[in-house]
Amino acid sequence: MPDTAVAEFKPLSRTEMAARAARDIPEGWYVNLGIGIPTMIADHVPSEREVIFHSENGVLGMGPQPPKDQVDPWLINAGKQYVTLRKGGSFVHHADSFAMIRGGHIDLCVLGGFEVAENGDLANWATSENDTAPAVGGAMDLAAGAKRLWVLMEHTTKDGRSKVVHRCTYPLTAVGAVKRVYTNLAVLDVTERGFVVRDMAPGLSFEALQERTDAKLLQG
Amino acid sequence: MPDTAVAEFKPLSRTEMAARAARDIPEGWYVNLGIGIPTMIADHVPSEREVIFHSENGVLGMGPQPPKDQVDPWLINAGKQYVTLRKGGSFVHHADSFAMIRGGHIDLCVLGGFEVAENGDLANWATSENDTAPAVGGAMDLAAGAKRLWVLMEHTTKDGRSKVVHRCTYPLTAVGAVKRVYTNLAVLDVTERGFVVRDMAPGLSFEALQERTDAKLLQG
Amino acid sequence: MIDKIVQSMADAMAGIEDGATVLIGGFGAVGQPNQLIDGLIEQGAKDLTIALNNAGVGRTGVARLMDLGRVRKVICSFPRSSDPVVFESLYKAGKLELELVPQGTLAERMRAAGAGIPAFFTATAVGTRLGQGKETREFDGRTYVMEQALPGDVALVEAWQADRWGNLTFRESGRNFNPIMAMAAKLTVVQSQHIVELGELEPEQVVTPGIFVDRVLHVPYGDPPTF
């Protein structure tokens, strides 16, 4: 239970987090959404605002998931979910698909995260707790290659530890790559001076946010 | 005029040179033919022997030149001549086309030459006499990248200087790349021991061939 | 007449040797050459290095190849799957070597092998555990790591259409790693849903030209498995 000082604030749900990030994506951007909550962002971009979604496995111009009885088994996204293709979509092979990522052609990538540090470092692929082989997929390519990297994640772990940190403790995905973080508590920009708060969950005070955050925060 | 000792020998014509080289190309090879006499080789491969001709500008499966009234202005070869496409032919972009060359997928390339040395060095793109800017085109890629490099050229220059040499004097196209030379006088293999004569023009003696050749020749 | 179409799985698998590096197409179940993988299991080559995106699901296909002790090393980006039981038990037991490679680097290393490029620089993995021990260099003020080509002895590829010259098309997201693996291997073996006459594929619509293909087996298996 939250302590009394912040009893009134309401953290964003996952759907609200996805919707919040979706608001900031303008028409015309080429966007790659990571597995998990980031994938939900697409559902919150109205189809009349043309945003072109990319998937690492060679799909450009992804549409929403199909109804179960209209699944095309040849068309999946990087999370291996069935998807659709919008008019204007196209298919390429893996090297061409990652050329889009690594060559800086993707305007925005949104990934999940274990930790984001105030210097923009991201850790999102391996934890020391993980004793089986870690899996990296396309996370390092996306983090290093996209024009902008945003992270969408809970502000704290289940046991209350801040994921918005001074320095990452988990193995890094990329160095100094994150530009913005969307959590259930706030929207934070990564700047040369550190994290700057752009937005907070309704009812949350800056002090209460700082209390739940490992990194030092600056008011925006 | 030839001297009396070799009065009876008959150098091959350009057409005969091309036909001679064509004889040695088996079905199924992917072959790139350089500008000039090498291009003529294709005319001497019977169409029932399927040899797949490649052109640097992204054409795989080239057929013969079209009749003048059936020219397709969108279909040229690397020498900027109009060509045709055989059934099974395809088009790729320049990087993919040169991936075929540089990745060792072309079984054979036949180029023209200014000089071929007994160590396999080829000079065929620039001469010191040339005071305008030299043009290299795809020669260096082909010479370094094809699985086999053959050279098709006159045995001597117009003023009688041997083009089959101990060491090249012109700027090199590639180092140690040539495997075989077809001239109007002979067919020579480049081996670790030097040039080995595989075939000679009708009526030509080994001694007379050696007399016209800068490099030391070995009998095959 | 050039005819790359083979009539039996035995012909498709002929000459694959112990110790070979085998590139296996597909991303998830889509574009994965399942019948060729079963053919490789049947064929018997062992001590294999396999390079592919995922390290197998359940106990069939690639997982079965590993389970039979035929794989020495896996080069992949995502060993996890919905059911990675075989990979994980072998890996924990130290019976399987893993080279974990970022997915884009994996793809680019194979494309490089096919294009005659022995090594290249990339920003991916700089400053991370997967970049450790690799040569780094600055270009224009940014740091890059050097990565080397990943050539295969064999590539197993799944295509949608093929002709007797080995020209290929792919279906939707089934394209994925298949075209670059075809380029990267000495011997490229294809299973194709459809065999078409030479000339039926539009010259502009061929995705993998036959120059990158050695053998084609007709395997009209229908849709890929759903998950």
Add this chain to the structure above:
Amino acid sequence: MIDKIVQSMADAMAGIEDGATVLIGGFGAVGQPNQLIDGLIEQGAKDLTIALNNAGVGRTGVARLMDLGRVRKVICSFPRSSDPVVFESLYKAGKLELELVPQGTLAERMRAAGAGIPAFFTATAVGTRLGQGKETREFDGRTYVMEQALPGDVALVEAWQADRWGNLTFRESGRNFNPIMAMAAKLTVVQSQHIVELGELEPEQVVTPGIFVDRVLHVPYGDPPTF
């Protein structure tokens, strides 16, 4: 609604700055964006570096751009042509810098720029004058030279079909350098023979996806000039 189709040459050329590096598609007269080249002449940018396969024919197009003194440097593989009069006179007079690059290296350097690869190794030009002064390195006993990416500020591209998202197809050997130049430039401007509705191009048949394209101008000029 995304709409990359521009209605005038002025819009197509807007913002091209003095000192820009301009990649120009085409091989010979095929796939060459002639109207965009004329548009660039009209637009006025100077002190340009141009990268293309050939250095112009006669006194029109690229040759005219050079003749007007607007080009500082040419990066190409084959400056000779049937009538290279402008290039040769400027080059001899020391008014034009030439970087001569083997054709495959030229193509690969642009593809590298598009794919985020700052440098790569190739066997082409090893031991030759064009490899001189370049870093070399051995891999598996063979020597390679290091080549760097060739990015453009602008690419001028000729396509066969285009839609409002900038998806492109090319006609026959008109493909050549166009797709890799589109990848390699910050601003990619296309002249297309045909404009089609979104969705008219088959998803498997798009050669250059719109992500690599910024502006499309409809220029239905018909067949390329014959030689």
